[in-house]
Amino acid sequence: MKQEIEFIKFNPTQNMTVLIKTSHPAEEYQHIASRIMSYDHVYAEQVGFIVPPLRREAAAHLHMAGGEFCGNACMALAAYIASEQEMGPQDFTELLLEVSGTEQLIACQVKKRLNEYDCQVTMPLPKQIERQTIKYEGIDLDLIIVRYEEFIHIVVEVDEFDDAIQKRAQNLARLLGLTLGDKLIGILLYKPQSEELAPLIYVPGLDSLIWERGCGSGTASLGAYLAWKTGREITARIKQPGGSIQVVAQFDEKGLGSIHIEGSVGIVAQGKAFIDVQHLNLNKGEAHEYGHGFYQTVE
Structure with a gap:
């Protein structure tokens, strides 16, 4: 038996995103998202659901499939x-938008440019930024921990995005997902010399581990870290595999102020998808190539 789903597919910095227009029980979100994201279906890196807002001033409510927050x-x-x-x-x-993963209303500015939309989004402020050095897999790993209400980002400065550091990042994301209880774990590999970012996003609720082509919330966390590190306002265009996202992070004598990101969004498809209403049977530990990134179901 098939269930009909209305969707729109977007391209924000090649972080392919599907939003669901039809109404569904929250307990079905993860099953629907798992099918939509798969290679043999609509195929995307993340799925969100558009639902009516609770607050009158909000234009809509966005609930991500794993309950996480997502800037893109x-x-x-x-x-x-x-x-x-x-x-x-x-x-x-x-x-203004209501968004899962934060109590803050998210302010958005949108300008149409030919067939795309230039968007600026005011991002949630981190609750805490701290530096820690841990011994992990036999080496000392210098981490910057950027904590939010329901998710956490780890910034790791690196010289290169080599296989060893990427594998280490994947293992660390899985470990933190099992121990912290956050709705999203991000490992952000950052090359300071070239201002390049390789964002790894793990959503425990979906058992998904993805090297994203572009990450809006990760860009915001990186901007917050750079402003905290230097003690001044930061404006940076962060290069990522799918393109660049600009971040502006204000900083003054009171500390970190507002953060916003800017990027472009294309609407690439809109239509109906069909989902088997039976639960999706994923084999635990089965790994899949996932676009230009990595998707894996986790033990």
Whole structure:
């Protein structure tokens, strides 16, 4: 038996994102997302659900399949709402979103540019930034821990994105996912000399481990870290495999201020998908190539 699902597919910095328009019980989110994300289906890196907002001032509520927060998905939903307003080139709109993973309303600015939308999103501020050195897999690993309400990002400065450090990052993400209880674990490998970022995102609720082509929330965390490290406002265009995302992180005598990211979003597909209503049977430990990244179901 098949269930019909209405979806829109977006391209925010090649972090392919599917948003679901039809209403579904929350307990079905993870099953629907697992099928939508798979190579033999719509194929994406992440899935969110558009639901009515609780607060009157919000234009919509975005609930990610794993209950996590996602900056690129915020940009995608803002672009979709703007597209429904039939904006002309260079037209501009502002809106607020409710988003899973944070109590803060997310402010979005959207401007239409030919067939894409330029989006600016005000991001949640981290609750804490701290430096720790741990001994992991026989080496001393210098970590920057960026903590939020329900997720955590780890910044690791590296010289190269080699296989050894990527494998170590994958193992660390799995370990933290099992021990911390957060809805999202991000390991952000950062090359300071070239301002390049390789973001690894693990969502325990979906058992998904993905090297993303572009990560909005990871870019915001990196900006927060750089502002905290230097003690000044940071404006940086962070290069990632799918393109660049700009971050502006304010910093003054009171500490870290507002953070916003800017990127472009394309709407690449819209239509109906069909999902088997029976639960998806994934073999534990089975690894899959996942776009330009890595997807794995975890023991």
